[in-house]
Amino acid sequence: MKHLVLGGVRSGKSAFAQQEVAASGKNVSYIATSQIFDEEMANRVKLHQESRPADWNVIEEPLELARVLNSLNDPQQAVIVECLTLWLTNLLCLEDEARLEIEKTALLEVVSHFKGDLVLVSSEVGLGIMPMNSLARRFADEAGLLNQKLANLTNRVTLVAAGLPMSLKSTL
Numbered sequence: 001m002k003h004l005v006l007g008g009v010r011s012g013k014s015a016f017a018q019q020e021v022a023a024s025g026k027n028v029s030y031i032a033t034s035q036i037f038d039e040e041m042a043n044r045v046k047l048h049q050e051s052r053p054a055d056w057n058v059i060e061e062p063l064e065l066a067r068v069l070n071s072l073n074d075p076q077q078a079v080i081v082e083c084l085t086l087w088l089t090n091l092l093c094l095e096d097e098a099r100l101e102i103e104k105t106a107l108l109e110v111v112s113h114f115k116g117d118l119v120l121v122s123s124e125v126g127l128g129i130m131p132m133n134s135l136a137r138r139f140a141d142e143a144g145l146l147n148q149k150l151a152n153l154t155n156r157v158t159l160v161a162a163g164l165p166m167s168l169k170s171t172l
Helices: 013-022 039-051 065-071 084-093 097-113 134-153
Strands: 002-007 027-032 057-060 077-082 117-123 156-161 164-170
Touching: 002 013, 002 134, 013 039, 013 077, 013 117, 013 156, 027 065, 065 077, 065 097, 077 084, 084 097, 084 117, 084 134, 097 134, 117 134
Parallel strands: 002 117, 002 156, 027 057, 027 077, 077 117
Antiparallel strands: 156 164
16 A cells, blocks of 8 residues: 655644554554754654654665665565655755756656555645745645655545545545
């Protein structure tokens, strides 16, 4: 089962995604894409660390997500990726268009062929106002397009708002 979980900041998407992957009954690998650049982000990461089971295999990978997913591509494996929009931010900040395209293409390829349970967490950024600067607009565009492509590759898509999951797509 491949599941895309979308939501805004503090929407409850992470807790929902963690419940979903834990329910698989399989060994869980948690891929963390965040990078810590300030104290506030360190606190966010700490909250995420405290919220997940200690027996989950945690892999920190801010850029080469497809490579890591490929190494975990096994029907007996459950994987959660937290979070695709942070991963996308990391790539955009490199200011390397070729690398961005290579990594996005590789991710979509791995997701399309992934054999285990996969829960992808991503922010829904298209519900707000149009951003004022070009980088923020580029980020919103890239995130929206990535979410659309992943929605086409996954069996389930859930939008979480105010801690309430709303099914957008469910095919088996």
